[in-house]
Amino acid sequence: MSAVVPPVEERDRRDGRVSAVVREIMSGSIVLSLAAILLSFVIGGILIAASDEDVQETSGYFFARPGDMLGAIAEAVGGAYGALLRGAVFNPRGDSLGEMLGPISETLVYATPLVAAGLGVAVAFRAGLFNIGGTGQIVAGAAFAGWVGFAVDLPPVLHVVVALIAGIVGAAFWAGIVGILKARTGAHEVILTIMLNYIALRLFDYLLTTPVLQQPGTVNPISPPVSVDAMFPSIVGRLHWGFVAMLLAVVAIWWLFAKSNLGFKIRAVGLSPSAARTAGINVGLIYVVTFAIAGGLMGIAGSAQILGTERTLTGGIAGSIGFDAITVALLGRSKPFGVLAAGILFGALRAGSRTMQASEGVPVDIVLVVQSFIVLFLAAPPLVRAIFRLPAPGSRATAILSRSKGAKA
């Protein structure tokens, strides 16, 4: 059996790094997060202004009449971010209250897979693992859920439940491969997940051209529509019961880490695999279980896609959710309710960007820019502290704060 145990010293060498990453992700204040978000929106605003034609025109005579250019900037940026809010939160131009509040439900529709997938990244982070395999796991989950949805005949309520479970199990299985390979061979999960993403995508492309998934009578790579029984029923408008499934997942993950024995073991492995091994925890098994749980959450995201909004499987079913999930988990500090908040924020950006593009002509891609700046700033607290002149942790002010906290406890 000695063949399956990776060299201990190689794992322990990474210990320091893993625990540092876990600490870095878990620590950090809300102030810092808000500062990072604000800063990123400012950068987004600069880009919007710089690419605006009126601003470019008025910049030609800036020194003669600076007011013109400032006005044009205010109009471009204000218009864009106003449209973003209109598409994501509240639409004052709506005819009824329902129409005015419609954007919120749209935000939650986008947030549903983002939060579920963000949890899938967050759970892995807690064990000191990177799950970059969201794309592949979401594809696996969507394929299984979709297949049950159109190929199996079941009574109404049962059908959607079975389809969801199939999605969760399918994705957990796909992610479990990563855990097994890592536990048995010591291969780095980042490489494994990236490779498995593309393998899943190609396999899925192939299955979409075979009778397994392809719609009969078409040559296009597209599946038959999921039967109505297997679709998540609507709560209001486009918002579906997948949202509730996602909320349940948030609570379940909170329970996992706050109350359960397994969650404790996962955290122990995340902080120091060697210490956890010394304490008698089967680290390899925890890797497998963690990846299976992470995959299951990705499966909820994939199911929300196919059973909630898309209804037919196509090559692009996973979109960029797998990668967005990484930013969601980082912004949410890998804590369940933090991920929920971060996912809703990014869902709002997604929903609002459609309105922004339609009414102001600002390309939706600006959201990617804002999103990645948020994470870059979050990842480098010293940079944000320097920009906003915030005190560093461990400096005098925070030391006093933490001491008084310690005294109370």
Added chain:
Amino acid sequence: MIRAYRTPIVLGVIALLVLVLFGLIGSDGDSTFRISTSGDFFTVPDLVLPSRGTALVLGVVLLVLAAGAALLVRRGRRVPVWLLAVFGVLAVLGTLSWAIAGGTLPMTQLLQGSLALAVPLVFGALGGVLSERVGVVNIAIEGQLLAGAFSSAVVASLTGNLYLGLVAAAVAGALVSLVLAVFAITYIVDQVIVGVVLNVLVVGLTSFLHSAVLDSASNSPGRLPQIEIPLLAQIPLLGPLLFEQTLIIYLMFIAVAIVTFALFRTRWGLRLRAVGEHPQAADTVGINVARTRFMGVTLGGALAGLGGAFFTLGSVGAFSQEMTAGQGYIALAALIFGRWNPVLATLAALLFGFARNLASVLGIVGSPVPSQFLLMLPYVVTLIAVAGLAGKVRGPAAAGTPYIKG
């Protein structure tokens, strides 16, 4: 016990597959390999081989090679790389002769297309080698390629000079990797996180600018001219492949040679590798770890950016959104499959380019292999390589770990 024989066992299984699937139960008919093109010096006649017979003969040869590998392992020796390379080429030939039974395969076009598809992969993998050899994991190859593609198109269009476009591509790639370096080395942010986020950032920025700012005047750089080397270009098969190409491809050959020489034959390269393997030791003998890492990462980014120019100036002649389409991750795979060695990484990139081109060529010839499986090949072989199923792959020891002087 079985662990030691992994490589021979894997080879043996492949050999049996070729022998049985393509030989014994293969398809009848002849497979034609077209080698010459019309512009050649002298014409080589088409190579016509009976499909089943060829696969049978090749299968037996492959079995002999696998047995040879087993014999070497038994004597306590390693299986040499050349044996694996020969095995690979013969296995591909065996598969091809089966896949195109009854059809004609234009070899020159196949290899030319493969080389073209491999160019960004080679540059990306070389850039990754430099970065990871100094100890910084480079997931951002995709972003560097895309930044290079974007800025080369814009600069070449605005200045009307394609060669300035190439310079701009290298600068853009270097800038992306400079951000990686600042966050990874100065702010000690996890290198994988920065890499992933940088990729998203570059996709967002270039797509945004493409939709919001670029128009036909600023995104029509045109394509680099082919430079034909007299006489050599007329050699059948090799001529069109090696001596009738654009500047980027010649630069690629030069880059592979320079990076290999510099890394393994110069004092500079030794320092680079020392920093990636054991930064404490390097620091002790007076090497500035942070500065060396900055240099390696930035140079690597410049190379990857140059590869990005191939997407625009080297092939389609204009920038489009997300045009790198995951090639950066294949370059990463080539880098790992090539064991962090510039020459092996280049060979891996060529293999991956070949697999990708084969997928489209066989699609035209009409073959029983679904193209998706050929497209999957780079990822599957990399997965097998990192999982240690065919020999252990080990990267630079300090890759991924920040160095905190103290």
